[in-house]
Amino acid sequence: MAVKGTGSSKLLGWLTPATEAHWDALYAEQLPRVYNFFRYRVGDGPEAEDLTSTTFEKAWRARDRYRRDLGAFTTWLLTIARNVATDHYRQARTFAPLEEAEGLAGGPTPEELATRRSDCERLSELLGKLPERSRELVALRYGAGLTNRAIARLTGLSESNVGTILHRVIQELRAGW
């Protein structure tokens, strides 16, 4: 899996007076991680970009309070991302987008169905059938590129529990692949 390291020493720049100078490096390093977390979490579409933007805007506004979270920078950023995802689903449950409602009436055409069978979309569909917690773990593992240990810290689950759940989920996904 091609995920860059967290570069935590560089990330310390976030905490120092050199914050401005380090911002570009931080941003370049973390953007793909957060963006892919949302791609796995909510699907491949404009929503992933919107939620990524929201996450970085929140982080940017709150950056001087980072130390309160007492964790690695990546953990802190993904904590914000998880909260953004939770808000997104909460709003989605309350207000279904108009486009979504319109789509329900007719459904995809056969041509559309045919073009949707790319690997990416197949995987997206499979992920869409997972329970929220399982999907979040997959998003953290394969989207954000976190280790099981980092996921455990972020979610409050034990590391072995994360491994067990992911193992089971991967088996389910493979069966449907």
Place this chain on the structure above:
Amino acid sequence: MDDRFLDEMRREPSPEFARELHDRLRRQGPASRPARAWRPARIGFALGGALAATFVVLLFTVPAVRVSAQAFLDLFRVRNFAAVSVDPAKLERLKDKSLGLESLLDQQTQQLEKPGEPKVVSSTTEAAALAGYPVRVPSRVPAGYVTDTIAVTGAGAARFTVNAPKIDELLRTLGITDLKLPPDLDGKSVTVRTSAAVVQRFVRDRRKMIFVQARSPEVSMPAGIDLPQLGEIALRVAGLDPAEAHRFARSIDWHSTLVVPVPLGASSFSQMTVRGNPGLFVEVTDTGTSPSEHHHTGNMLMWSEGDMVYALSGNMDRVSMVEMAESLR
């Protein structure tokens, strides 16, 4: 198990999106003042600061209290808590560079032991091994909350050497002319030691609550210091009027009382008993700095027990906080 198919959805963000978001963030203005390393000098007044990193971590989670935290006063060991209402605007003026308070503290403080970066651990057992004392955990938490992060801050120590002429000059700049530092204090040192602190964060959706425990901070200073007098000076610097500062300073035992400044008009507080020990409950409402900011409320409960101090903060109500505190095991 082959899981390579799960990489199928990974994509680099489009350059247009990355550039647009980057520029948008930049347009939101320069970085606000970043968080700084823990330094006792920042959290105390003339005697070199006197509050454990424990409480700094905790108090900084409640924005309205954050500014007040800088006015914590000296203590030997925490046994009791007393709250005092302070005007945030008056505290804010202490940050004015022209006043010279920060530079005075910088110049006169020697860091003896740096706490270092907080270390995230995977269990309270690991936290206890790092902290060097048994870590207690609540056996009851409000429904839905789960442990999110456990971290341990290192022990710290700093020494502040009193520069009486400069402090007197500072008092005059603040318009305090009826009080002076005892001249024999000049050149004397005050040492503040804080233990490792264990910080547990619990989350439920967007709600957070933080539980901090640490050994009581210890402040050692030359014998014979008139602590009530120094306390009165500190309270005046924090903005209390002369009569109130005098009354308050003479009413508490400065050797064992942690004075907690709470923002005037944005908080309420009450003394209470927690697990049979003295405690303080503070309810804070942050009115924000602009009309567009949403208001934030938070509660804080702190208490001492033996040589330990504990604190809970978050959006929980008072009853839930007390129940959680009482359930420690």
